[in-house]
Amino acid sequence: MINKASGNRISRIYIDSETEDAVLKENQIKGFEIDSGHDIQIDPEEIAATMPESNKTLSVEAFVACDEIDDVYFDKPYYLTPDKMGSDAFVALRDGMKRSNVAAIAKAVLFRRMRTVMIRPHGKGLIATTLHYDYEVRSSKKAFETVPKLQIEGEMLDLAKHIIATKKGKFDPATFDDRYEAAHAKLVKAKIEGKALPRPKKVDISKPSDLLAALRESAGLMKSAEALDSKPKRTAANANQGTGRQRAARGVAPKAPSSGPVTRRKAG
Numbered sequence: 148m149i150n151k152a153s154g155n156r157i158s159r160i161y162i163d164s165e166t167e168d169a170v171l172k173e174n175q176i177k178g179f180e181i182d183s184g185h186d187i188q189i190d191p192e193e194i195a196a197t198m199p200e201s202n203k204t205l206s207v208e209a210f211v212a213c214d215e216i217d218d219v220y221f222d223k224p225y226y227l228t229p230d231k232m233g234s235d236a237f238v239a240l241r242d243g244m245k246r247s248n249v250a251a252i253a254k255a256v257l258f259r260r261m262r263t264v265m266i267r268p269h270g271k272g273l274i275a276t277t278l279h280y281d282y283e284v285r286s287s288k289k290a291f292e293t294v295p296k297l298q299i300e301g302e303m304l305d306l307a308k309h310i311i312a313t314k315k316g317k318f319d320p321a322t323f324d325d326r327y328e329a330a331h332a333k334l335v336k337a338k339i340e341g342k343a344l345p346r347p348k349k350v351d352i353s354k355p356s357d358l359l360a361a362l363r364e365s366a367g368l369m370k371s372a373e374a375l376d377s378k379p380k381r382t383a384a385n386a387n388q389g390t391g392r393q394r395a396a397r398g399v400a401p402k403a404p405s406s407g408p409v410t411r412r413k414a415g
Contacts, residue, residue, distance in 0.1 A: 201256035205264065210249040216265055220278045227266065227273040241268045306363060
């Protein structure tokens with residue numbers, strides 16, 4: 148953060164909410180609100196006493212089927228590699244879990260907090276994913292309780308299936324770029340060079356009532372593109388045959404869209 152007036156960097160200072168005096172770091176301690184406006188003070192030593200000791204070990208509690216854990220509980224992944232003395236046990240555990248198609252549920256102290264982790268085979272090693280506690284995950288039943296029960300059939304479902312079939316692919320993380328980070332880098336570069344960046348164009352959002360029409364248009368354009376691709380390519384000599392009137396009568400096929408369906412929906 149920078150002071151716009153002076154161009155100097157700014158720093159954060161904590162002040163007393165009543166006296167408005169600056170509070171030095173050695174006088175800053177944690178507190179817990181027991182009532183409105185009433186707090187109990189907790190010293191750093193008292194907080195440290197509640198933290199578990201880290202012995203840098205993973206204590207396996209159970210082995211479960213890999214598909215038994217809902218991925219909404221997944222937090223952060225960490226690669227696990229063996230130490231110099233434990234390679235045999237590491238490889239035996241990895242291969243055993245691969246053949247049994249199971250994951251290990253273990254406990255470990257990470258960043259001064261006891262965490263539950265799921266351990267799975269991953270390539271030549273293992274990967275440990277920290278898991279959210281149950282109270283940290285919102286109930287999907289409550290999240291989706293306002294979603295209406297509808298049975299979509301007929302043309303709309305067929306159009307959706309057609310669009311999905313034409314856009315099938317494989318997941319490759321290398322093909323996805325961080326557009327937000329790239330835009331920031333572009334902005335900084337333009338600032339350094341003294342150039343102005345054009346404002347992004349406004350994206351039109353389709354209305355819910357236009358969904359079927361948009362699906363029809365998208366599917367129609369895709370079919371046109373498929374038809375064009377399936378036709379044999381004419382040579383330059385053949386392409387020039389015929390009078391101007393005949394060429395005009397044949398018309399020009401509509402161009403295929405460059406990037407999939409034209410429908411854009413807001414997140415619910």
